[in-house]
Amino acid sequence: MKIFLDRQSSKPIYLQIYDRINRLIKSGALQPGDHLPSIRSLAESLQVNKLTIIEAYNILTAEDAISARQGSGYFINTQPLKNTNLKQTFAPAQDVIIREPGSNSFFDMHMAAVQAQTQPEMINLSYGVPRPPKDIMQIAKRALKQADALHNYDLPQGQLTLRRQIAQMLVHLGLDVSTEDLIVTNGSEQALSLAMYHFVKPGDWVIVEAPTYFGAIAILENLGAKIIGIPMTAEGMNLELLEQYLKSHRPKLIYTISTLHNPTGLTTSPEHRQKLLTLAQEYECSILEDNAYEGLNFEPVPSPIKAIDKHNIVTYVGTFSKTLMPGLRVGYMVVTGKHYQPILERKLFHDVHVSSVSQAIVSEYLASGHYRRRLNQLRSENIQSRNFTVQAMEHYFPASAKWTIPKGGLFLWVQLPANVPIQAISQEALSYNILIFGGSGFFPDKQGYPAMRLTFANSPQDIEQGISVLGKLLKRSLCKEFQSKGKYSKAS
Numbered sequence: 001m002k003i004f005l006d007r008q009s010s011k012p013i014y015l016q017i018y019d020r021i022n023r024l025i026k027s028g029a030l031q032p033g034d035h036l037p038s039i040r041s042l043a044e045s046l047q048v049n050k051l052t053i054i055e056a057y058n059i060l061t062a063e064d065a066i067s068a069r070q071g072s073g074y075f076i077n078t079q080p081l082k083n084t085n086l087k088q089t090f091a092p093a094q095d096v097i098i099r100e101p102g103s104n105s106f107f108d109m110h111m112a113a114v115q116a117q118t119q120p121e122m123i124n125l126s127y128g129v130p131r132p133p134k135d136i137m138q139i140a141k142r143a144l145k146q147a148d149a150l151h152n153y154d155l156p157q158g159q160l161t162l163r164r165q166i167a168q169m170l171v172h173l174g175l176d177v178s179t180e181d182l183i184v185t186n187g188s189e190q191a192l193s194l195a196m197y198h199f200v201k202p203g204d205w206v207i208v209e210a211p212t213y214f215g216a217i218a219i220l221e222n223l224g225a226k227i228i229g230i231p232m233t234a235e236g237m238n239l240e241l242l243e244q245y246l247k248s249h250r251p252k253l254i255y256t257i258s259t260l261h262n263p264t265g266l267t268t269s270p271e272h273r274q275k276l277l278t279l280a281q282e283y284e285c286s287i288l289e290d291n292a293y294e295g296l297n298f299e300p301v302p303s304p305i306k307a308i309d310k311h312n313i314v315t316y317v318g319t320f321s322k323t324l325m326p327g328l329r330v331g332y333m334v335v336t337g338k339h340y341q342p343i344l345e346r347k348l349f350h351d352v353h354v355s356s357v358s359q360a361i362v363s364e365y366l367a368s369g370h371y372r373r374r375l376n377q378l379r380s381e382n383i384q385s386r387n388f389t390v391q392a393m394e395h396y397f398p399a400s401a402k403w404t405i406p407k408g409g410l411f412l413w414v415q416l417p418a419n420v421p422i423q424a425i426s427q428e429a430l431s432y433n434i435l436i437f438g439g440s441g442f443f444p445d446k447q448g449y450p451a452m453r454l455t456f457a458n459s460p461q462d463i464e465q466g467i468s469v470l471g472k473l474l475k476r477s478l479c480k481e482f483q484s485k486g487k488y489s490k491a492s
């Protein structure tokens with residue numbers, strides 16, 4: 001059991017210990033019947049007096065959260081609380097961002113995230129990956145039995161069996177897709193790149209949500225597009241502003257993450273989807289719909305925009321990176337009508353096709369029925385960790401912080417007062433082994449946005465420690481700001 005103590009805090013140490021254990025019980029990380037560390041061992045590991053632990057355990061006992069059993073120590077005896085009363089407070093500024101081609105920070109953000117994986121002490125609140133599937137070795141062995149079929153070059157659009165399975169999966173989402181509309185890609189990043197290079201030429205205008213996925217901004221910058229960032233509201237991209245810019249700039253493409261948006265976690269309504277599609281149609285603009293978090297919803301979400309697209313306006317992108325393993329690099333795209341062939345040809349000269357071994361593993365996973373079970377497990381783990389993250393923020397974050405409450409996916413978005421130096425706070429958090437992504441990288445102009453994206457796909461202990469430290473850093477920064485303003489007003 002990891003307990004982080006803030007020895008500079010005015011809160012007594014025994015109350016901090018009580019608080020942490022209480023929260024671990026409420027989150028479900030400590031379950032009824034679990035054994036607590038002995039008084040002596042916890043005192044030693046936290047380097048505090050045994051009386052301090054006894055005081056904390058006494059309060060928990062008095063509250064009926066734990067009980068002592070003669071000769072065996074302390075055990076948890078409460079039921080974990082389910083929080084059904086989470087408040088979403090997201091209310092972003094509505095400034096449109098216009099971005100001429102320039103450099104991007106995708107490389108730096110990706111490298112920071114990958115390097116964090118090699119540091120076991122690091123609490124990674126920056127980006128989310130699913131935990132590795134336990135049965136992957138068994139599935140991979142079965143997949144490799146077809147080695148004969150795997151040793152040669154294959155179709156650029158991907159294996160037929162896998163495309164059939166993906167098409168069936170998409171039918172459940174309301175998409176009427178045939179295997180002839182599908183291309184299996186090296187992750188959805190490649191699908192985004194193939195689509196963006198197909199629909200957009202250097203100098204063309206493209207609309208993205210602001211904030212949006214930084215890997216998509218990077219591709220657009222790389223191809224020399226001019227980017228318009230339309231602000232998000234709590235309902236999705238601001239459609240009034242979208243219409244204005246469709247009219248004035250005549251963009252070629254709208255890139256949208258309509259479901260479990262990265263980074264905000266928001267999902268748009270069926271009405272919003274219909275209106276977005278109608279506008280795109282009216283102004284002859286293609287839509288690229290990125291559904292990277294497909295399947296990770298723990299509340300119902302509407303069908304994708306592609307499901308209501310009758311005129312081949314929407315290209316749809318999905319991936320197995322967020323539900324199985326990003327290392328497999330298997331994503332896919334649905335391209336209908338005249339765009340299919342040129343995109344497929346582009347795919348061929350990029351990398352011929354996706355690794356047949358990876359495709360066979362995903363295919364075996366889908367055939368086995370394990371995939372459905374895996375999604376159910378991920379959803380039930382993720383809802384718990386989302387709830388726990390929100391509870392921890394309510395507890396530790398300053399009252400001025402606002403956040404979204406996603407219906408699934410892996411991220412939520414925290415907006416902070418304008419004066420919070422989020423870059424400096426990210427740096428300081430690193431010295432506590434906590435990695436976060438500040439908000440700026442998710443906007444096309446990357447200017448200092450006082451916001452951060454947090455993943456909730458972490459253990460309760462890591463969430464508790466990460467959020468409590470971040471809360472302390474945020475409060476301290478706001479307090480400094482308040483004091484410096486006080487000094488200034490006295491002097492002036």
Ligand SMILES: Cc1ncc(COP(=O)(O)O)c(C=O)c1O
Pocket residue numbers: 186187188189190213215257262290292318319320321326330331
């Ligand atoms: C919204 C979104 N799209 C696409 C991707 C790319 O993922 P992959 O290439 O692993 O499928 C990501 C990865 O984080 C993402 O968040």
